[in-house]
Amino acid sequence: MVNIEIDEDACVGCGSCVEDCPNDVYEMDETKNKTKVVKVEDCMACLSCHEICPAQAMEHQDIHVAKRLYIDRKVNYELDRII
Amino acid sequence: MEIEEIRGTFKPELIPKETGGDLDDYEDALHVLMKFMGSMSSALEQVSGRGANAIVYQAGKRMGHESAKMMDKTDNLEKALDEMGDVLGHEFYFEKWKPSGQDSYTTQDGDQVVVKLLFMDCVVRQTLRRTGLPQKGPLCYLLYGYMVGAVEEVMDIKGKIDIDHVGPNACLKTLTITWSGK
Numbered sequence: 001m002v003n004i005e006i007d008e009d010a011c012v013g014c015g016s017c018v019e020d021c022p023n024d025v026y027e028m029d030e031t032k033n034k035t036k037v038v039k040v041e042d043c044m045a046c047l048s049c050h051e052i053c054p055a056q057a058m059e060h061q062d063i064h065v066a067k068r069l070y071i072d073r074k075v076n077y078e079l080d081r082i083i
Numbered sequence: 084m085e086i087e088e089i090r091g092t093f094k095p096e097l098i099p100k101e102t103g104g105d106l107d108d109y110e111d112a113l114h115v116l117m118k119f120m121g122s123m124s125s126a127l128e129q130v131s132g133r134g135a136n137a138i139v140y141q142a143g144k145r146m147g148h149e150s151a152k153m154m155d156k157t158d159n160l161e162k163a164l165d166e167m168g169d170v171l172g173h174e175f176y177f178e179k180w181k182p183s184g185q186d187s188y189t190t191q192d193g194d195q196v197v198v199k200l201l202f203m204d205c206v207v208r209q210t211l212r213r214t215g216l217p218q219k220g221p222l223c224y225l226l227y228g229y230m231v232g233a234v235e236e237v238m239d240i241k242g243k244i245d246i247d248h249v250g251p252n253a254c255l256k257t258l259t260i261t262w263s264g265k
């Protein structure tokens with residue numbers, strides 16, 4: 001099953017993930033002013049939360065990672081050499 | 084960029100193997116096609132507005148009916164979905180999905196059966212992201228039409244598909260079939 005890790009140091013508590021997740025996987029922890037995972041079993045790994053999070057504070061582990069054939073292998077190869 | 088020319092002997096019905104190209108050729112062709120599809124889709128939307136969705140949906144539905152002609156007919160939704168999964172293959176890899184509080188994948192409402200499908204791999208999504216276009220546009224309707232056409236053909240019923248959510252890694256859709264339809 002999917003596991004979601006939140007980097008609490010990175011999370012700025014904007015609540016965007018709470019609002020955006022269609023399956024109410026997150027809730028705001030009002031005392032910490034950080035997001036928390038409350039319904040991981042309903043996560044379908046759409047990764048909309050990754051796109052909306054301004055702090056890149058979450059990590060989804062053990063999910064199906066969709067193919068991204070639009071990635072240019074030649075460009076990637078060059079980047080790998082530089083970075 | 085230097086373009087390597089392919090030279091060979093060509094006889095009718097004997098296509099030289101070298102013209103099949105290699106992985107780089109396929110990659111280049113894929114990128115060109117993605118860009119082409121992307122600009123065609125936005126041009127269609129510009130010219131026909133929301134009518135673009137209907138046109139592409141019909142095209143997809145026709146494709147769905149055509150490709151499902153070779154599938155075994157069944158009135159079992161699960162079996163139909165399995166067969167469609169085989170035909171759509173890895174490029175449109177989907178699975179049934181249900182929220183944790185729901186017991187079974189399908190729910191019945193009168194003569195309608197509803198099932199949620201999670202599309203994990205999708206060439207349309209990749210094309211849209213390649214060309215910087217938003218999801219849920221006309222190109223997405225190609226896949227909706229395709230699914231509906233295929234399920235209608237295999238099960239001889241009336242179907243419709245609605246979008247629940249689109250994401251960069253997966254999209255959730257609701258397939259509704261009406262037994263008494265057609």
Ligand code: SF4
Nearest residue numbers: 021043044046047049
């Ligand atoms: S991946 Fe999708 S379903 Fe899962 S937590 Fe993020 S937005 Fe919600």
Ligand code: SF4
Nearest residue numbers: 011012014015017053
């Ligand atoms: S979107 Fe990111 S920064 Fe905002 S609350 Fe969620 S995890 Fe924290």
